[in-house]
Amino acid sequence: MKPIFEYTDYREWIRDAFDDFKQRKTVISWRYMAMKLGADPGNLLRVSQGKIHLTLSLVKPMAEFFELDEKETAYWTELVCFGRAKTDAEALNHYEKMQILKGIPLKRLAKKELEFYRHWYCNSIRSIIGICRFKDDYEGLAESCTPPITVEEAKSAVKLLYDLNMISKDRDGYWKVNDTFVSTGGNWRSEAVRTFQKETIRLAGESLERHAPPLRDISTVTMTFNMDDIALIREKIKEFRSELLRMSQEGNGDDTVFQLNVQLFPIGFAKKLQEKAK
Template sequence: MKSLLEYTSYRQYIADYYADRKARSAFSWQEFAKAAGFTSPVYLKYVSEGRFNLSASAAEHVAESMHLAEYERAFFVELVKFDHAKNDTEKRAAFSTMLSIAEKHKAKVVDAESFRFFENWKNPVLRELAPAMPGAKPLALAHACRPEITAAEVSESLNFLVKADLLQKDESGNYKQTDKTVTTGPMTVTPLAVRGLHRQMGEIALDAIEGVPQDERHFSGLTLGITREAYEKIVEKIAEFRKEIIAIATSETATDEVYRLNVQFFPMTKKSLNKKG
């Protein structure tokens, strides 16, 4: 059975823990529930299936019944908080605590590097900018960013990018990308960071309306009345368009500027005009 710190779902861990014990002994859901202090013999089975939730205190008892080490118990409790979080702020706080626990014990959390990459706009920008400015010191890179950041922030981001193998640093101190593009992929935690990145980039876009000359930026928009079928077709076209843009950008090795393209398509009304009530 893999380490608890490799899980991003406490329900899956409970299910896997039970299956592992069951394969080695006459272990039952009733025995598991009783050890954790539940009167219902199938309570934890239902938890693993998503029918019931664990409270914070119950999470402590379940962790203890599984004989987890102290740091693993703390991780399990945060895993429960992460699953039950009501908003992105709570979810991000729980996952950050999980990362801290894992780092202290030199363990790797699934999606951690992708989460950190997309969590802050500086990472994708510096991943493009640093290779385009060979020999540049952190202060020069900081001044080149829009909005401007500090040299310390640049150093922190570059160190992370190298550690995560998103950039490589040669003996001369120059950087190059390990891959031309970075995508989110089918990850479980990364979308949380991506939502935050979209918010950050949206705020920067607002500043660019007034802060960037019109011949150096392009803003346009459409307001459309559509059906669900049209929505799905438009989303497909947007996906195709993004691939074409990536192909254009990656066809050249040189970089003059680092640009951000926000593709946003969202509802301006709350319910279908063709439905009553």
């Protein structure tokens, strides 16, 4: 089992800790653990399944049950609070504390860094520079984006990337991508990132008319699931996305920048109709 400091989802840690405990010590059941914690076994199971949140009164007892040390308990406490956060500010506050306990100082997103997410083409230009030689042909750089952007936008994006230390010039004057990259930090939600997501979703819709079928793969399918299975479906999407990221990182001779949007959202609730039919 990986260290608790590598987790950002407290429910995932509970499931892994439960399985690890069962393998290392003795037979264990949710009922047995609930009895030791003074909790309802059904609720404890629902917590592990992502259906409800763990009550704060059980945070310390669970830390003691799994024999966490002082630092692990502190991280575990912030991890639960992070998962229960209802606002962006609250989530970021607990996430920062988690990073400090891990020994990683969190770099707050400054105004310029947030600006990176407000314009979809900043990410595109950074990726283009990473796979081709670019010096000062801003007209060509602007036309390389799809849809094309203005020369002024291209120049502004390059300056922003430089200010953020995302790109730099080599000795021949060509721009190159640096290893540093701005992250919003795990599950922390920011308005700038949501704006970026809205923009890429809009671009995905426009791609139906802008790009020929061989250059895109946009398909739709309507399915029905039990709401209890949504956590598992989200995990499957995460695994799929991680595999494609690995392929991208290991690839050679890349010549095109792609944007992947995986979209899963409800468009109908049968439960409401069923309730009315009763």
